[in-house]
Amino acid sequence: MVLKIRLARFGKKHTPFYNIVVAHARTSPTSRPLEVLGTYNPIPQPPRPGDTHGRPWKDIKLDISRARYWVGVGAQPSDTAWRLLSMVGILEPQYRISQIQNKVVKADSAAKSIIPPTQTRTPTAKQEGTNKA
Amino acid sequence: MPTRLRASNLPSTVFPCSSIRPQSIPQPARISREFSQSSCRQITQRRRKFYEWMNGPGRMLKDPLPHSTNYLGAYDKFGNLIRGTFQPKDAKDATPKAEAAEGVEGVEAKPDTSSEGQESADDLDAAVSRSEREEMQKKEDGTEEGRLVPETLEDLRPFPLNRYFRSQPVLSEELREAIYQFVKRDGHSLQLASTTFGVSNERIGAVVRLKQMEKEWIAKGKILAIPYAKAVLDMLPTTPHVKERGKRAITHEPINDLIVHPATRQQLFVPVAESRHFTRVDAGKAFDNNLLPADERIPHPELIAAEKDNIDGYSVSERQRRAQERLEAEMAEKNKKKEEKRQAELASTKTVPQRRWDFVFQDVSVDSVGRNGRDPKGVGWRYGLPHQDRKKGQVKIPTKVEA
Incomplete structure (x- = not known):
């Protein structure tokens, strides 16, 4: 059985709140998990009193050493769990915005290089004309 | 200034204090009130008695007494201020001064006579308004003689049938400001402020917090209900602030009461x-x-x-x-x-700044759920336990303020 590190939704309507859990992959999201690693509150909290920058924040509670253990024995984090675990350095980040942007730029420039520009067509037409002649 | 204090300037015998005047003035009971939409024209006995009382003994309670409380317990059943009847000697000496002041004020007060002269046709009423006017003048002169005698404990009873209820003093505005400055500007501890001003620890904390909020509001340009606060404070007994450095502050309340611990409620041998x-x-x-x-x-x-x-x-x-x-x-x-x-x-938190918000990770322990996994202190939302938040008696008022 595959072990998953995933989120289990709690909380009322319009107030999501997640437990970060370790569970068997094929069990229901609401079922009792093997272990609750922590919680994730996706609602941004107002800036903390001492915060000079005044940035909103998201509250995450996580047993980091335990999460590291479960990843070590082969538990597979879901995309969201991967994102959270990569923030504390347990895993390599799956997606990086800069990487993806680089890829997009590369793909774009590659596509541009493949398609011949319209100006290059005119000499070919001339060539055709010469061939005919 | 309340209209009650305005009066005619007819020369007549002078009453040194408003309290000695006769109060039972026969006035016609009004049939209906200005604000009432219903046409209650019939005059019942109750209504008549009520208006009799309102125009007689209860007349003084209509408006607040300046610089004093105005409770029912301070009057006798004829509507006379009890403490006013035992005047100190200097009260009579004050009358010539007031008469002298009347001459100065006479020109200004004449328009009032024309407006109010018709309703106060009665001589007694005129005398009443005169004495009130003098009271006002004394205050305008800045002399302290116009002030009433300070209330005794007997005068602080709003409910005459409940002799054990006394109106308790509240902190005056100067005292609250002094407490705030003592703590914030001079940097003294709350405990020291409590012993210095004779105010309990909790009240000191509340005063400092609320004063700070008030100042923040003023800085933000919010509109404060100052006239309301002033009016209420004028009608209540207050603990004044003693400004002299050497003198001890007036004790507002007992500050060192032992809190009864639940364990000590039983008798023990x-x-x-x-x-x-x-x-x-x-x-x-x-x-x-x-x-x-x-x-x-x-x-x-x-x-x-x-x-x-x-x-x-x-x-x-x-x-x-x-x-x-x-x-x-x-x-x-x-x-x-x-x-x-x-x-x-x-040490246990780690903040990861991202594009829009900070992700704050707090390191916890999965063992906090306890052996059976049902410890209320355990991490995460608990499984198999119903919500209690709609149950009766659940207190949802926040118990602390993040500042």
């Missing part, structure tokens, strides 16, 4: 050998092992230490030095604990 030295510490332990002795549970244990120093015969400067030392040691320990707690929290 502990047999103790006569030879044994049984102190308050032992008495506390007899009730509960974790119960501190009464000397340490009171809000101001430092006062006991100061008194002990006094008994031991230290000089004043020595006592002050020792008290200061104790205070500093206590504050140092408190700050150390606070700092340790802050450091521990910093």
